[in-house]
Amino acid sequence: MNTKIADQDLGASLAEQVGVAAAERRPLAITAGNSKAFMGHPVDADTLDISGHSGVISYQPDELVVTVRAGTTVAELQQLLIEHNQHLPFDPPHYDGRATIGGTIGCNASGPSRPYLGAARDFVLGVTLINGLGQTCRFGGEVMKNVAGYDVSRLMAGAMGTLGVLLDISLKVLPKPGFEQTRILKMPDAASALQWLGQQSGALPLTAACYTNQALYLRLSGSKAGVSQAAQYSGGESSASDSFWEQLREQQLGFFNDPRPLWRLSVAAMTGTDTDIPGDILYDWGGAQRWFLSDASAADIRTWAGRHGGHASCLRNRPTDVSVHQSLAPGLQTLHRSLQQSFDPHHILNPGRLYPESEHKQP
Amino acid sequence: MSENSLTGSTIQAPAQLLAALRQLLPADAIVDQPEDLYPYECDGLSAYRALPMLVLLPDSVDQIKQIMRLCHQHQVPVIARGAGTGLSGGALPSPDAILLSLARLNSILAIDPLNRTARVQPGVRNLAISEAVSQYGLYYAPDPSSQIACTIGGNVAENSGGVHCLKYGLTVHNIQQLTLITAAGEELTIGGRGLDAPGYDLLALLTGSEGMLGIIVDITVKLLPKPEDIRVLLASFDSITACGASVSQIIAAGIIPAGLEMMDQLAIEAAEAFVHAGYPADAAALLLCELDGTTSELDQQVEQLHQLLMQAGATEVRIAKNSQERELFWKGRKAAFPAVGRLSPDYYCMDGTIPRHQLPAVLQGISDLSREYDLAVANVFHAGDGNLHPLILYDANNPGELERTEEMGGRILELCIEAGGTITGEHGVGIEKINQMCVQFNEHELTQFHAIKSAFDPHGLLNPGKAVPTLHRCAEFGAMHVHHGHTPHPELERF
Numbered sequence: 108m109n110t111k112i113a114d115q116d117l118g119a120s121l122a123e124q125v126g127v128a129a130a131e132r133r134p135l136a137i138t139a140g141n142s143k144a145f146m147g148h149p150v151d152a153d154t155l156d157i158s159g160h161s162g163v164i165s166y167q168p169d170e171l172v173v174t175v176r177a178g179t180t181v182a183e184l185q186q187l188l189i190e191h192n193q194h195l196p197f198d199p200p201h202y203d204g205r206a207t208i209g210g211t212i213g214c215n216a217s218g219p220s221r222p223y224l225g226a227a228r229d230f231v232l233g234v235t236l237i238n239g240l241g242q243t244c245r246f247g248g249e250v251m252k253n254v255a256g257y258d259v260s261r262l263m264a265g266a267m268g269t270l271g272v273l274l275d276i277s278l279k280v281l282p283k284p285g286f287e288q289t290r291i292l293k294m295p296d297a298a299s300a301l302q303w304l305g306q307q308s309g310a311l312p313l314t315a316a317c318y319t320n321q322a323l324y325l326r327l328s329g330s331k332a333g334v335s336q337a338a339q340y341s342g343g344e345s346s347a348s349d350s351f352w353e354q355l356r357e358q359q360l361g362f363f364n365d366p367r368p369l370w371r372l373s374v375a376a377m378t379g380t381d382t383d384i385p386g387d388i389l390y391d392w393g394g395a396q397r398w399f400l401s402d403a404s405a406a407d408i409r410t411w412a413g414r415h416g417g418h419a420s421c422l423r424n425r426p427t428d429v430s431v432h433q434s435l436a437p438g439l440q441t442l443h444r445s446l447q448q449s450f451d452p453h454h455i456l457n458p459g460r461l462y463p464e465s466e467h468k469q470p
Numbered sequence: 471m472s473e474n475s476l477t478g479s480t481i482q483a484p485a486q487l488l489a490a491l492r493q494l495l496p497a498d499a500i501v502d503q504p505e506d507l508y509p510y511e512c513d514g515l516s517a518y519r520a521l522p523m524l525v526l527l528p529d530s531v532d533q534i535k536q537i538m539r540l541c542h543q544h545q546v547p548v549i550a551r552g553a554g555t556g557l558s559g560g561a562l563p564s565p566d567a568i569l570l571s572l573a574r575l576n577s578i579l580a581i582d583p584l585n586r587t588a589r590v591q592p593g594v595r596n597l598a599i600s601e602a603v604s605q606y607g608l609y610y611a612p613d614p615s616s617q618i619a620c621t622i623g624g625n626v627a628e629n630s631g632g633v634h635c636l637k638y639g640l641t642v643h644n645i646q647q648l649t650l651i652t653a654a655g656e657e658l659t660i661g662g663r664g665l666d667a668p669g670y671d672l673l674a675l676l677t678g679s680e681g682m683l684g685i686i687v688d689i690t691v692k693l694l695p696k697p698e699d700i701r702v703l704l705a706s707f708d709s710i711t712a713c714g715a716s717v718s719q720i721i722a723a724g725i726i727p728a729g730l731e732m733m734d735q736l737a738i739e740a741a742e743a744f745v746h747a748g749y750p751a752d753a754a755a756l757l758l759c760e761l762d763g764t765t766s767e768l769d770q771q772v773e774q775l776h777q778l779l780m781q782a783g784a785t786e787v788r789i790a791k792n793s794q795e796r797e798l799f800w801k802g803r804k805a806a807f808p809a810v811g812r813l814s815p816d817y818y819c820m821d822g823t824i825p826r827h828q829l830p831a832v833l834q835g836i837s838d839l840s841r842e843y844d845l846a847v848a849n850v851f852h853a854g855d856g857n858l859h860p861l862i863l864y865d866a867n868n869p870g871e872l873e874r875t876e877e878m879g880g881r882i883l884e885l886c887i888e889a890g891g892t893i894t895g896e897h898g899v900g901i902e903k904i905n906q907m908c909v910q911f912n913e914h915e916l917t918q919f920h921a922i923k924s925a926f927d928p929h930g931l932l933n934p935g936k937a938v939p940t941l942h943r944c945a946e947f948g949a950m951h952v953h954h955g956h957t958p959h960p961e962l963e964r965f
C-alpha cells in the first residue's frame with residue numbers, strides 16, 4: 108500500500124539555469140504549482156519551473172523525518188505520511204492538489220493547527236537551495252537539533268524564493284493523533300469566544316479554534332479517552348463532519364466567497380474585537396489570524412494591525428495600488444535588502460515577489 | 471589546535487572611548503582592573519581563557535545602544551555575555567574586545583496570561599521565567615539543565631534545548647519577539663505580537679546566532695499551560711543497544727514523550743553517587759521517559775509504554791508514584807554533568823546529534839575512540855532528539871591530556887557528521903567546534919554564512935572569530951580532511 112511518488116532530480120539543471128541567468132543578470136520567476144500566486148506580487152520574468160523536481164528522497168517514520176524534493180505536492184506527501192500514521196502537523200493548504208512543498212515552505216503556509224502545533228517554519232530541519240549565483244548549498248540537516256551555522260533553513264520559510272531556490276527540504280513529521288472531534292459552541296460574539304478561549308483552552312487538547320457565524324469551532328485531538336474527557340469539559344455540540352477545518356484551510360467556506368478585498372490580520376490572539384473599520388471578520392488560529400473582508404483603506408487596516416503589534420496582508424481582490432504585505436520599518440527594510448543581496452547579489456530570484464520593486468530600491 | 475593559553479594582559483581601550491564610557495556609565499558598571507576581570511576569563515568551556523579589554527555592565531537598553539555606537543565609532547569589537555554557562559566558548563573574551571555583560575538587565579517586564587506570553591530582559595534566568603508565571607498555571611518549556619543559572623538571552627543566542635524539547639521544541643519554537651541592538655547601535659524589533667511577522671523570518675535567523683549578529687535586549691517568550699498530569703517512567707537495560715533501540719520503538723508506536731533521556735553505566739554510577747536518586751547501579755543503561763497530558767489519557771499511555779519497554783528488553787520499569795519520586799528520577803539526570811565532574815578533575819562535554827537509528831553504531835565508535843585515546847567517556851543523551859552528550863574525562867594537569875581530549879572530541883564530532891548528523895545540537899559552535907564546521911560545510915556554504923554576518927555587521931565587530939571559520943582556517947585544517955568525499959577548497963593552496 109506504499110504510495111510511490113515518482114522521483115526526479117532536476118537539481119543540476121536548475122542550478123545551471125540559475126547560474127546562466129545570474130551571468131546574464133536576467134531575473135527568474137520561480138514557479139511550481141502556481142497555487143499561491145495571490146500570496147505575493149507577480150514577477151515579470153522568465154519562469155524557472157520547479158514542478159518537475161519532485162519525489163521523496165528519504166523517509167524513515169521512526170526518525171520522524173522526511174526529505175522531499177520541492178516540487179512534490181503537499182497532497183502526495185500527506186498521503187504517504189498517512190499510510191504510516193503520520194502527518195505534517197502544520198496542516199498546509201492543498202489548493203486543489205497543486206500546492207507543492209517548496210511553495211508551502213516558501214510562503215510559510217500553515218493551516219488551522221498553527222497556534223497549537225506550530226507553523227511550517229517550525230518543522231523545517233534542513234534545505235538544499237540554489238543561491239542567486241547558481242551555487243547549490245545545504246543548510247541544516249535531517250536531525251531534530253542542529254545549531255551548526257546560522258539557521259538558514261528556517262530563514263527560507265516565508266522568503267518567497269527571494270533568498271534561494273528551494274530544491275530539497277527535510278521536515279519533521281509527527282504521529283497523527285488517534286482521535287479528533289469537532290465541537291461547536293454557540294457564542295453571541297467574538298469577544299465572548301476569545302474570552303472563553305483565553306480562560307479555558309489551556310485545559311484542552313486543542314488543535315484548532317475558529318469563530319464565525321456566532322459559533323466557536325474547536326478541534327480536539329488525542330487519544331479516545333483524552334478527547335472524550337475534553338469534549339465533556341468544553342461542552343457544545345459535536346459536529347457531524349470534520350470538513351469544516353479543511354474548508355477553512357482551503358479558503359472554501361462561504362465566508363471567503365465575497366468580492367471585497369480579503370485581508371489577513373496577524374495579531375496577538377486576545378487582541379480586542381472592537382474596531383470601527385467596517386467589514387466582516389472570521390477568527391482563525393484562536394484569534395491570532397483574522398480573515399477580514401473589507402473595502403476600507405489599506406492604511407486604516409494596516410494602522411489598526413500595527414497598533415496591535417501585528418500586520419495585515421491583502422490576499423484576494425487586492426486593489427492595484429495596495430501591496431500585499433505590510434511595509435517594514437526603515438531599519439528592517441535596509442537589513443532585508445542587505446540580507447537579500449547576501450544570497451542573491453544580482454537580484455535575479457523572484458524580484459518584487461515579496462515587496463514591490465519600488466520598495467526595494469537602494470535609498 | 472589549542473588556543474587555550476591564558477592571556478594575562480589585555481589591550482588598553484582607546485582613551486577617548488574610555489572617557490566616553492565613563493560619562494555614560496556609573497563607575498561600578500565598568501570593570502577594568504585585571505584582578506576584577508578574572509571572573510570573566512571564560513564561560514563553561516573553561517579550557518579556553520582570555521581576559522577582556524574591559525567588562526561593561528549596563529543596566530538599560532539605552533546604555534547598550536550608546537555603548538554599541540561608541541564601539542562602532544572606535545571600531546572596537548564587542549562580545550556579549552549572559553551567565554557564561556555556554557559550553558562552546560561563545561562568550562570567551564578577547565584581549566582586544568569589550569565584554570558586554572547583560573546580567574543587570576534582569577527584569578521580567580510583563581506577563582500576559584491570556585495571550586500566554588512574557589516579555590523579559592535578556593539577563594533573566596531561564597528558570598525565573600517559569601517561576602514567575604507559575605501562578606497563572608503557565609511555564610516556559612525549553613529547560614536546559616543549566617536553567618537555574620543560564621539567561622534567556624544566552625538561550626536565544628544558542629537556540630538552547632532541554633529535556634522537554636522533543637515535544638515542545640527548542641528556543642526558536644518558543645519565542646515570539648526580540649529587540650535587537652545592531653553593531654551600529656540601531657534598535658530593531660524582530661517578530662511581533664502575532665504568530666508571524668512580515669518579511670524574512672529574522673527571528674529564526676537570530677536564534678542560535680551566538681552573539682554574531684546583534685545584541686538581544688528584550689525577548690517575548692511563549693508560555694504553555696502546565697499539563698494536567700505528568701508521569702515519569704524509569705527503565706533499566708542490561709545493554710545500551712537495547713536501550714537505544716527502545717527509543718525508536720516508542721516513537722514508532724506513535725508516542726511523543728515530553729522528555730526521553732538516556733544515560734549509560736558510567737553516567738548512572740556518577741549520578742547515583744552524587745544525588746542518590748535510587749538509580750539501578752548495575753544497569754548498563756537507563757531510559758527516563760516523561761509523559762504529560764490529561765489523566766485519562768496518561769493512564770492508558772503509561773500502560774502501553776510499560777509493556778513496550780518490557781518487550782524492548784528492559785530489565786526493570788519503575789513508574790514514579792508521586793511528584794517527589796518524579797523529581798528524584800529527574801534529579802540524577804539533571805545533575806549528570808556535575809556528577810560526572812566529581813569522577814575526574816576535568817571533563818569535556820560533546821554535543822553531536824545523529825539520526826536515532828545510528829545510535830548503536832555511533833556508541834560503538836565512541837567506545838572504540840575511548841579505548842584508542844585511553845580516556846573514559848560517560849554518555850548522557852537527549853535520546854528522543856538523537857542529541858548525544860559524551861563527556862570525556864581527563865586531567866588537564868597531565869601534560870598533553872587536554873590536547874588528546876580535544877582531538878578525540880573532534881573525532882567524535884566527525885563520527886556524528888558521517889552518521890548523517892551534526893556537530894552541535896544545542897551548545898553552539900563558539901570557538902570550540904570551529905574546525906569541525908569546515909567538515910560539515912563546504913566553501914559556498916561558509917561563504918554564505920559570512921555574507922549573512924556582513925549584512926548585519928559589515929565591520930565584523932560582534933564576537934569576531936567565533937561560530938563560522940574563515941576559508942583560510944579551513945584550508946589549513948582541511949589539509950587532513952575530506953568533505954562529502956571531496957577535499958575542501960581544492961582551489962586553495964595546501965602546505
Ligand SMILES: Cc1cc2nc3c(=O)[nH]c(=O)nc-3n(C[C@H](O)[C@H](O)[C@H](O)COP(=O)(O)OP(=O)(O)OC[C@H]3O[C@@H](n4cnc5c(N)ncnc54)[C@H](O)[C@@H]3O)c2cc1C
Binds near residue numbers: 592633
Ligand atoms: C551544567 C550545564 C548544563 C547545560 N545543559 C544544557 C542543556 O541541557 N541544553 C542546552 O542547550 N545547553 C545547556 N548548557 C549550555 C548553556 O547553559 C546554554 O548554552 C545557555 O543558553 C547559555 O546561556 P548563558 O546565559 O550562560 O550564555 P553565555 O554562555 O554567557 O553566552 C552564550 C553565547 O550567547 C551570546 N549571548 C549571550 N547573551 C546574549 C545576548 N543578550 N545577545 C546576544 N548574544 C548573547 C554570547 O556571546 C555567547 O556567544 C549547559 C551548560 C552547563 C554548564
